[in-house]
Amino acid sequence: MAENPPSPSETEVATLIVETLQLDMPVSTIEMDAPLFGDGLGLDSIDALELSLAIKRQYGVELRSDNADKVDIFRSVRSLTHYIAAHSPS
Amino acid sequence: MHAFPLLGHPAAPLFRTPERLITGNDVLHAAHALAATLPPRPIINLCRDRLYFTAAFCAAVLRGQYSVLPGSRAAGPLAHLLALYPDAAIVTDADLPPCPLPAATPVIRLSALSAEGAGTAANPDIAATQVVAHILTSGSTGTPVAHAKTWGGLTRRALASVGLFTPVPGSVATIVGTVPPYHMYGFETTVIQPLVTGCISTTGPALFPADIRARLEQGPQPCILLTTPLHIRTFLSDHTPLPPIARVISATAPLDAATAEMAERCWHAPVFEIYGSTETGSIATRRTTAAQAWRLHSGISLHPRLDGTASIHAPGAPSHVVADAITPLTPDTFRLEGRMTDIIKIAGQRTSLAGLNAILLGIQGVEDGTFIAPAPDAAPGQPVGRMEVVVVAPTRPAPDILAELRMRVPPAFLPRRVVRVAALPRNEMGKLTRAALLALVHEPPPATTAQDAGCFRIAPDHPALAGHFPGCPIVPGAVVLSEVFGLMGVAPARLEQIKFLHPVRPGDTVRVTHTTQPLAFTCTVGMQVVAKGRLRNDAHA
Structure with a gap:
C-alpha cells in the first residue's frame, strides 16, 4: 500500500519538530509514520518536554501524559498532528 | 551488628497514586507477595512507576538480593547491563526496550500489585552491611561501572537529609519527582527517603507541565517539587503558574542563580540544590539564592587533595574522590569551583x-x-x-x-x-x-549585517498584562511581536518562525535588530536575547 503523502499540517508539525529540536535533517526526509522516539528520529523525554512547550506556544494545545483517551501522542508526526488538530482551541 | 527496618513508618501513607494513598503496609504486603515469586537472582529493576519500582526493590531486599539500577532504559545501555549481569532477572512494568535478551534471562512483568494481606505486614530489620543496589555509571571507556550500595549507607544518608525533606516542621511532605527512580538522584530522594523517613512519593506521569500541575494539585500539602535545572527552566518558560509548592529541590547539574531567583519569585518557594554523585549519594545542600557555599550533611567529611579535588568520607560507603575542584571553607562548608575532568552531564x-x-x-x-x-x-x-x-x-x-x-x-x-x-x-x-x-x-553569520530597528518598552499598566501571570508579570509574546512588526513595518502573516528565549518583564527596554537576507529579527534586553524570529521573504509575491 502506498504511503499517504504528508498533509500541509503534518509538514508544519514536522517543521516545528526540526526547528525546535534543531535536528540536522531536511523536513522532507521525515516519514510521517516513523516513530519519533527510539529508532525513528531517536528523540528522548527532554525533547518531548521541549516539543510540548513549542506546541503550546504555536497551537495553544497543552500536552499531558494522562489524557483520558490515552493517545500515544508522540508515536509519529502523523499521530502528533492528529492530536493537535483534535485539541486545538476553536 | 547494625540493622535498620525496611520501612521507617509502615502504618503511614508512602505513595500518592493518581487514584489514592498507598500505605507502607500496602507496599510491604505487595513486596512479600512478589518476593515469593522472584528467582534467587539479582534483579534488573526497569520499573518506571515509582510504586512498582519500590515494591520490586523491597521484594529483592526481602530475598537478600540486590537490585541493579540501569540509569537509563535505552536499548544500548540495557545490552551492556545484561552482559555485566548475565545471571540477573528483569523486573519491568512496561515494554522492554528493543534489545536482544539472552534466552535464559527471566523477565517478570508487573501489571498489578498484590493487595492481599490485611493488617500489619512483616517489616524486618535489614543488616546495614547488606548490599541492596548496584547503580551504574558510564566509565571513561564508555563501559558501565557498578557501584554497590548498602542498606546502612542509604539509610544513614536519608536520615541526614530529613531536614531538607521537611519544608514545614511537623508536617509530612509529598515529593513530586520529575526524575526516574532508577537513577541515583531519583532513587535516593523518591524511593529511599520515603521508605526511611516517611515522606510521601507520588506516582503517575510527571513529564509535561500539565502533568506536574496535576500531581501538585493532588498533594497532600506541603509538596516538594523534586527536579532538575533543565525541568525548572522549561517549566518557567511555560509561563503557567504552578499550584502551591513548599520547596523546590534541584540536582544533577549546577543551577544558575538567575534561574533559581526566577523560580523563587514565580513559585513563592525556596529553591535548594543537592550536591552529590552516584558514588557518594547526596552529600551537601544549599539554598541557591542565599549562599554560594555548600553545607555538608551531618556525618559527611571532606578531605582536600593536592590536585584541587577532594575525597568524600561518608559512613557506610567507600570514600570517593569527586570530579570537581573544591575549596573547603569551614569543616562543614565548601565552595564548588568547577569540573576537573572531561565529565559531561546532560539530563542527569x-x-x-x-x-x-x-x-x-x-x-x-x-x-x-x-x-x-x-x-x-x-x-x-x-x-x-x-x-x-x-x-x-x-x-x-x-x-x-x-x-x-x-x-x-x-x-x-x-x-x-x-x-x-x-x-x-x-x-x-x-x-x-x-x-x-x-x-x-556552526553556520556562517547571516549574509547581511544586522540593522537597528529601534526599541520599545511595555509599561507595567499595559492592558495585556492584567491577569496574565499574577504575581510574576511577563509581557505576552503576542505583544512583543506586534511591537516588532510595527518597528520593522512588516505584516504579521509573514512570520515563519519565532522563538521566545527569555521572558520580557514590564518596563524592560527591548531592542530590535534585523537582517534582510534572510529576513530575520532578534530582540534583546541588555545583553540577553529574548526572542528571535524569521519572516518569509515574499514581499514581491
Missing part, C-alpha cells in the same frame, strides 16, 4: 568525553572525530544544549554514523548534528580547541 546522565570519543573512533570508516559538548550553563528559558559530532569519514554518510552511534550511546548524548569535514582543526600541538570546533560546525 553522566558520561565522559573520552568515552564518547572512543566509541566514535571505533566506528568503521571513521578516521578522526570528536564529540563537542554543549555549553554547560544554559540561560533561563533556553533549550538544553546537546552534543554535536565533527568527524572525518570520507566513506560514511552522516546518517550512517548517527545510526551506529544510536546503537552505542544513550539518547541524552546522541549528537544533534554530525558534521563531516576533510580534517579536524588541530592546532600545532595536535590539540583541538573548542572555539575552532564550534567555528567549523
Whole structure:
C-alpha cells in the first residue's frame, strides 16, 4: 500500500519538530509514520518536554501524559498532528 | 551488628497514586507477595512507576538480593547491563526496550500489585552491611561501572537529609519527582527517603507541565517539587503558574542563580540544590539564592587533595574522590569551583568525553572525530544544549554514523548534528580547541549585517498584562511581536518562525535588530536575547 503523502499540517508539525529540536535533517526526509522516539528520529523525554512547550506556544494545545483517551501522542508526526488538530482551541 | 527496618513508618501513607494513598503496609504486603515469586537472582529493576519500582526493590531486599539500577532504559545501555549481569532477572512494568535478551534471562512483568494481606505486614530489620543496589555509571571507556550500595549507607544518608525533606516542621511532605527512580538522584530522594523517613512519593506521569500541575494539585500539602535545572527552566518558560509548592529541590547539574531567583519569585518557594554523585549519594545542600557555599550533611567529611579535588568520607560507603575542584571553607562548608575532568552531564546522565570519543573512533570508516559538548550553563528559558559530532569519514554518510552511534550511546548524548569535514582543526600541538570546533560546525553569520530597528518598552499598566501571570508579570509574546512588526513595518502573516528565549518583564527596554537576507529579527534586553524570529521573504509575491 502506498504511503499517504504528508498533509500541509503534518509538514508544519514536522517543521516545528526540526526547528525546535534543531535536528540536522531536511523536513522532507521525515516519514510521517516513523516513530519519533527510539529508532525513528531517536528523540528522548527532554525533547518531548521541549516539543510540548513549542506546541503550546504555536497551537495553544497543552500536552499531558494522562489524557483520558490515552493517545500515544508522540508515536509519529502523523499521530502528533492528529492530536493537535483534535485539541486545538476553536 | 547494625540493622535498620525496611520501612521507617509502615502504618503511614508512602505513595500518592493518581487514584489514592498507598500505605507502607500496602507496599510491604505487595513486596512479600512478589518476593515469593522472584528467582534467587539479582534483579534488573526497569520499573518506571515509582510504586512498582519500590515494591520490586523491597521484594529483592526481602530475598537478600540486590537490585541493579540501569540509569537509563535505552536499548544500548540495557545490552551492556545484561552482559555485566548475565545471571540477573528483569523486573519491568512496561515494554522492554528493543534489545536482544539472552534466552535464559527471566523477565517478570508487573501489571498489578498484590493487595492481599490485611493488617500489619512483616517489616524486618535489614543488616546495614547488606548490599541492596548496584547503580551504574558510564566509565571513561564508555563501559558501565557498578557501584554497590548498602542498606546502612542509604539509610544513614536519608536520615541526614530529613531536614531538607521537611519544608514545614511537623508536617509530612509529598515529593513530586520529575526524575526516574532508577537513577541515583531519583532513587535516593523518591524511593529511599520515603521508605526511611516517611515522606510521601507520588506516582503517575510527571513529564509535561500539565502533568506536574496535576500531581501538585493532588498533594497532600506541603509538596516538594523534586527536579532538575533543565525541568525548572522549561517549566518557567511555560509561563503557567504552578499550584502551591513548599520547596523546590534541584540536582544533577549546577543551577544558575538567575534561574533559581526566577523560580523563587514565580513559585513563592525556596529553591535548594543537592550536591552529590552516584558514588557518594547526596552529600551537601544549599539554598541557591542565599549562599554560594555548600553545607555538608551531618556525618559527611571532606578531605582536600593536592590536585584541587577532594575525597568524600561518608559512613557506610567507600570514600570517593569527586570530579570537581573544591575549596573547603569551614569543616562543614565548601565552595564548588568547577569540573576537573572531561565529565559531561546532560539530563542527569553522566558520561565522559573520552568515552564518547572512543566509541566514535571505533566506528568503521571513521578516521578522526570528536564529540563537542554543549555549553554547560544554559540561560533561563533556553533549550538544553546537546552534543554535536565533527568527524572525518570520507566513506560514511552522516546518517550512517548517527545510526551506529544510536546503537552505542544513550539518547541524552546522541549528537544533534554530525558534521563531516576533510580534517579536524588541530592546532600545532595536535590539540583541538573548542572555539575552532564550534567555528567549523556552526553556520556562517547571516549574509547581511544586522540593522537597528529601534526599541520599545511595555509599561507595567499595559492592558495585556492584567491577569496574565499574577504575581510574576511577563509581557505576552503576542505583544512583543506586534511591537516588532510595527518597528520593522512588516505584516504579521509573514512570520515563519519565532522563538521566545527569555521572558520580557514590564518596563524592560527591548531592542530590535534585523537582517534582510534572510529576513530575520532578534530582540534583546541588555545583553540577553529574548526572542528571535524569521519572516518569509515574499514581499514581491
